[in-house]
Amino acid sequence: MENITPLRKQYLDIKKNYPEAIVFFRLGDFYETFEEDARIAARELEIVLTSREMGKGLKVPLAGIPYHALDNYLSRLINRGYKVAICEQVTKPGETKGLVQRQVTRLVTPGTVVEPNLLDSKQNNFLLSLYLTEDSCGLAFADISTSEFGCTQLDINGLEAEINRLNPAEIILPKSQSLNLPLHLKATISKLDGYYFEADVARERLLKHFECQNLSAYGCENMPLAISAAGALLNYLEETQKSSLKQLERLAAYTISDYMQIDSHTLSNLEIFRSSGGNSLKGSLLGVLDQTKTAMGGRLLRKFLGQPLLRQEDIEKRLSAVDYFFEESLARASLAKALGQIADMERIANRIRQKTILPKELISLKHSLETVSAIHRQFGLMPPPRLAYFLNGLKPLPEMLDIINEAINDDPPSTLGEGKVIRAGFNPEMDKLCSLAGDARTFLSQMEAREREQTGIKSLKLGYNRVFGYYIEVSNANLADIPQNYIRKQTLVNAERFITPELKEHENLILNAKERLLEMETGLYEQVLNQLGGFYSALLSNAAALASLDVLSAFAEVAVRNGYVRPVFHPENSLVIHRGRHPMVEQGLGYGSFVANDISLSAEDCQIIILTGPNMAGKSTYLKQTALIVLMAQIGSYVPAETAELCLTDRIFSRIGAREDLSAGQSTFMVEMVETASILNTATSRSLLILDEIGRGTSTYDGLAIAQAVVEYIHSQPSLHAKTLFATHYHELVELANYLPRVKNYNIAVSEDRGEVVFLHRIVPGGVDKSYGIHVAKLAGLPGWVIKRAYEVLTELENPAKKEPKTRTCQPQLLLPLTEQTSALAEEIKGLEIESLTPLAALNKLYELKKKAEEQGL
Structure with a gap:
């Protein structure tokens, strides 16, 4: 240490406190990085790696960036999961003896970004804090760019769905805990000393922050795990921001049962936030509904989709507002034009509070405030009754506007110091x-x-x-x-x-x-x-009102464009949809091309629909569109149908598609069974189940037996009785309708003409006994020889009596010698009264005999 320069010593003293971060060390007009930080910066930022002498015979790797280009380079590192400690010069040259003093003024992590150009304008940038026990979890989240701060305590089985809903940029955990993230999530995991999660420490941190005696006012007094997570989150923010967290004025505690529950698999299967194919907005429900004009509206729409409502009164308020905009096309168009001129007032309010806002952003705010006044003149002076609830927070702020007009030039530069920011005459x-x-x-x-x-x-x-x-x-x-x-x-x-x-x-x-x-x-x-900070709460109230108007008018715009209707809710446990459509598939095909279908489900009559039909004919589309219509209705949107009479649904479950969980060592079939078990154990009579091809991941008889047992359980369990759509290739299951009174059979209509098969995509009553799999294989482009041979084999299998024996070389022995065991099985077969057996009972008996034969090694 004696041979190093004072600058080197200063750097090492700072770096030791931030071993997991890349330190951007300010040297004049540059931010420099050293040693391993420099190697990472050179590689990730594609800048030159050089060296600098920082002691006798000591050359240290060095890579730097111009100070004015910080944001551009910072975004590249943060997007790749790195943390960056910004070390600034806090004194001027000559003010102190020796070196300029330097200190870290901010630790930038993926979950603590506030720079507008580093954020997705229509998506929250959540920092998530988790405190896990064996069967429960405390969860807290914050977006310091919008001041949102919330917490909950939930069953560990619901954690993945809540993580999916929030889609955090960063997750903090105690050092002793770990977490397996869903594959599509790219969140950075940060570990914090377990001390900060301790109940007393976390509670004290929250009480100090909110300057209160207890947490009853925040609704989390009886959520000890949530308190641990929230207190630790505040400590982490304090450490990274190096400043006051005044913008986090309230902690919103909630329980997931306050909203419709949608597990992570269902969010993915229904493509709520992203398409399954391209993992993008296009092809998702969000992509269909997002006609919002403001950043605040875009973020609120995501919240609506992740938390469908359970109180009919709240749903009807939203639907009534959509009604107004649906009917009043001029008002809708006028509002859309005005909203297009609104800046991100929510994030601007927080940048004012943090004193990081740029002069040009204040001019954007000025124009937004002028637009707020115009919107208030249109709607607020005599509020339409259907909009009154959502207009409460919309209040013009002329005093705030006057401050900006008097103090700030109309076209200020981005930086201070040239005398061009403050208006002449102000001082x-x-x-x-x-x-x-x-x-x-x-x-x-x-x-x-x-x-x-x-x-x-x-x-x-x-x-x-x-x-x-x-x-x-x-x-x-x-x-x-x-x-x-x-x-x-x-x-x-x-x-x-x-x-x-x-x-x-x-x-x-x-x-x-x-x-x-x-x-x-x-x-x-x-x-x-x-001065402007004094209007913080009023600014946020305006932002919230504008976001609501934005989302609800966007729902109306989508409804007008696509021919959606207002859903009707009733107290009966049933849903009746006439000519329903799949919103994303319809958008892909073009309006008018989609084949609409009806559905009627009732806990008292048609509780379970067994849906049979070929692949590619539309079974999965039919299942998903039903769930999507229910979800859309409960966020307050119109729905793609001619009519929709619905009951409130507490949960939507789906079991669709095949996937492995290699990280957990689970096969496709095991994953299918785990998901099915979760559904059967947590669904209620007010839930909607969409199940596709249960049992297909194992042998035919095993799969059929499991599928039948699942249907019987859903039908017969008094605590379940969930409305269910059950698509299957096991045509034998249509027999269940003969003795389970609330099971009905439907199939996908198919037209056959001169050997040509046409899928009509219409859902009609009754079951089918053909899968048309070879026709689908033909559509997929299999070679003609394979298709021809497949038809030959199918004919032989369907007509075993007409099968002519063929002489084959190396013919395997198909007949077993008669033994005591085979004789017993033969006698049991002889004793069967075939005429008295139903087809399903016969199938079950066959399965039983097969199992005995396997156990005896036959």
Whole structure:
């Protein structure tokens, strides 16, 4: 340590406190990185890796970026999961003896980003905190760019769904705990000392933050695990932000049972937030519904989709507002145009509170406030009854508008210090400094022109840099023409730089004026932000009102474009949808091309529909569209149907598609069974189940037996009786309708003409006994020989009596010698009264005999 430079020692002292972060160390106009940080920065940012001598015989790897380009480079590192410690110079050169003092002013992590250009405008950037026990979990989340702060305590089985809903950028856990994330989530995992999650420590942190005696007012007093998670989250934010967290004014505790519950598999299967094919917005329900014009509206729509309502009164309020915009096309169009001029007032409010807002953003806010006044004149003076509830928070803020108009120039620069941010007339002393700075700029311009004329050097120019100050630059070709009073200051490859006594004298005046100008403008700007900060809550109220109007008018716009209708809710446990459609498939095909279908499900009559039919005919689409219509209705949207009479649904479950969970060592079939078990154990009579091909991941008889047992259980369990759509290739299951009264059979209509098969995509009553799998294989492009041979084999299997024996070489032995065991099985078969057996009973008996044969090694 004795041989290193003071700068090196200063860096090491800072770096040891941030071992997991890349330290951006401010050196003049650059942020430098050293050693391993430099190697990472050079690789990830594609910048030059060099070295610097920082001690006797010590060369240290170095990579730097210009300070003004920080945001561009920061985004690349944060998006790749890195943490970055921003180390600034906190004193000016010459203010203190020795080195400029430096300290980390902020630790930027994926979950603590606040820069607008680093954020997705229509998506929250959540930091999630988890505290896990064997069967329960405390969860807290915060978005410091929007001031949202919430917590809950839930069963461990519901955790994945809640993580999916929130889609956090970063998750913090105690060091002793671990978490397996869903594959599509790219959240960074950060570990925190378990001390911060301890009940007393976390509670005390929350009480101190909210300056209160207990947490009853926040609804989490009886959620000890949620308190642990929330308290630890606050500690983490305090450590990373190095500043007050005043924007987190309230903690919103909730329980997941307050909303329709949708597990993570169902969110994925129904493609609520992202399509399953491209994992993108296009092809998702969000992609269909998102006609929002504001960033706040886009974020609120995501919240609506993740938390469908359970109280009919709340749903009807939203639907009534959608009604208004659906009927009033001029009002809807006028509002959409106005909303298009609204900035992200929610995030702007928080940047004002944090004093990080740029002058240009204040001008965006000014225009937004003017638009708020216009929207208020249109809707707020005489609120339409159907909108009144959502207009409560919409209040013009003329005082805030006046402050910005009086203090800030109409077209300010992005940075302070040039006297162009604060409006002339706002502060007399500031005006004097601006005049002095302006005179200095005039002098420099005049001096450059004068020197060119006196020397005859047309290319002569005045310039400035931080090292040498102001200078006169003359190219090498004109050096013979310079006057004697020019003092050489710097030699370049193609030119020389000079100063003169006159230039040096004015330099001091100019730089002093600039420094005073920066100091005064910065102080005045902070005063303005303090004034604007007083409108923080009112600004957020306006943002919330505008977000609601944005989402509800967007629902109306989508409904008008696509021919959606208002759903009707009733108390009976049933749903009846006439000519329902799948919103995403319909959008892909084009309006009018989709084949609409009816559905009627009732806990008292048609509780379970067994749906049979070929692949590619539309079974899965029919299942999903029913669930999507129910979900859309409960977020307050119109739905794709001619009519929809629905009951409130507490949960939607789906078991669709095949997937493995290799990280947990589970096969496709095991995953299917685990998901099915979860559904059967947690569904209620108010739930909607959509089950596709249960049992297909194992042998035919095993799969059929499981599928039948599942249907019987759903039908017969008094605590279950859930409305269920059950798609299957096991055509034998249609027999269940003969003895289970609330089971009905439906199938996908198919037209056959001269060997050609056409899928009509219409759902009709009754079961089918053909799968048309070979036809689907033909559509998929299998070779003609394979298709022809498949039809031959199918004919042989369907008509075993007509099968002609063929002589084969190496024919395996198909007949077993008669033994005591085979004789017993034969006698049991002989004793069967086949005429008295139903087809299903016969199938079950066959399965039983097969099992006995296998057990006996036959």
